[in-house]
Amino acid sequence: MLLELSHLDISYKGSEYPTVQDVSLTLEKGEILAIVGESGSGKTTVIRAILNCLPRGGTISKGSMLFEGKDMMRLSADGWRKLRGKDISMIFQDSGNMMNPVQTIGRQYIEYIRTHSNMSKQQAYDLAVEKLVMMNLPNPENIMSSYVFEISGGMRQRVGIAMAITFQPKLLLADEPTSALDVTTQAQIIGELMFITRGTGASMIIVTHNLGVASYLSDTLMVMAAGRVVEYGKTQEIVGHPKAEYTKGLLASVPAIGGKRYV
Ligand SMILES: Nc1ncnc2c1ncn2[C@@H]1O[C@H](COP(=O)(O)OP(=O)(O)O)[C@@H](O)[C@H]1O
Numbered sequence: 001m002l003l004e005l006s007h008l009d010i011s012y013k014g015s016e017y018p019t020v021q022d023v024s025l026t027l028e029k030g031e032i033l034a035i036v037g038e039s040g041s042g043k044t045t046v047i048r049a050i051l052n053c054l055p056r057g058g059t060i061s062k063g064s065m066l067f068e069g070k071d072m073m074r075l076s077a078d079g080w081r082k083l084r085g086k087d088i089s090m091i092f093q094d095s096g097n098m099m100n101p102v103q104t105i106g107r108q109y110i111e112y113i114r115t116h117s118n119m120s121k122q123q124a125y126d127l128a129v130e131k132l133v134m135m136n137l138p139n140p141e142n143i144m145s146s147y148v149f150e151i152s153g154g155m156r157q158r159v160g161i162a163m164a165i166t167f168q169p170k171l172l173l174a175d176e177p178t179s180a181l182d183v184t185t186q187a188q189i190i191g192e193l194m195f196i197t198r199g200t201g202a203s204m205i206i207v208t209h210n211l212g213v214a215s216y217l218s219d220t221l222m223v224m225a226a227g228r229v230v231e232y233g234k235t236q237e238i239v240g241h242p243k244a245e246y247t248k249g250l251l252a253s254v255p256a257i258g259g260k261r262y263v
C-alpha cells in the first residue's frame, strides 16, 4: 500500500464544522484515483492535505495519513521537504502561475533540481531537457532559454508536469491539471499523463471536473459532495452502476454524442 488516509477531517480556521469530513482512501502502487465532485466539495483541500500544503488556517483535525506505512502526521519539516518533489509531487492547474515571470524556465528548472539533489548545473540541465523531451516538447533547449510568457498554456503545463516527474515520484497529485486548456490539448496531456504513470509505475490522484476524463484514465473513482465522500470504488463499477443519487445525477449530466454517452 502506498498511501492510506483514514477518517480524515480537515478544518479551516473560523468555520464551525470541518470542511472535509471523514475521508478515507487507499492507493496501491501504480493505481490512478480520480476525484470528482462539484466546485467547493473539498477536492483541492483533500489533495493539498496529502502534501501538507493546506492554505493558511487549514489543518487536519482528525484521522491519519500513512505513506508507505509511515505516519505522515509525525513528519518534521525536514521530513516533508524530503518527501515533497522526490516521493510525492504536485501538478497544478496552471503551472505558469507557479513560476517566476522574470527568470528563464531553464534557470528555475535547474534551481529546482539542485535544491532536491547535489547535481552539477550541467547534469541538472541535461536531466531537465530529458524530462521536457518525455513530455513531447519540441526544441527543449529553446524552452529552457524562454520565459513563461513566451510559451503557450499547453506548453507551460507540459513544463510543469516535466518538473513534477523529474525525480520519478511514487505519487503524483494533479489538481485539475488540464482545465485551463482547450479540448485538444487537454486530451493530449491526459494521454501523456497516463503514458507516464503507466510507464513508470507511479500512482496518481487526479482531481477533475470531467467525468469522461476520470473514467478513461482512472482505476478508482471518488465522488465528493459538500465535504464528504458520497461514492468510492472501482471506476467501471461506479460508472456502470452508480449507487448514490448524487453520482447518478453527475453521470446523467454528461453529454451524449451521436447517441453514445461520453463516459
Ligand atoms: N483558505 C481557505 N480558508 C477557508 N476556507 C476555505 C479555504 N479554501 C477552501 N475553503 C473552503 O473549503 C471548501 C472546499 O474548497 P475546495 O477544497 O477548494 O473545493 P473544490 O476543490 O472541490 O472546489 C469551500 O467551501 C471553501 O469555502
Ligand SMILES: [Mg+2]
Residues within 6 Å of the ligand: 043, 044, 045, 175
Ligand atoms: Mg479545487
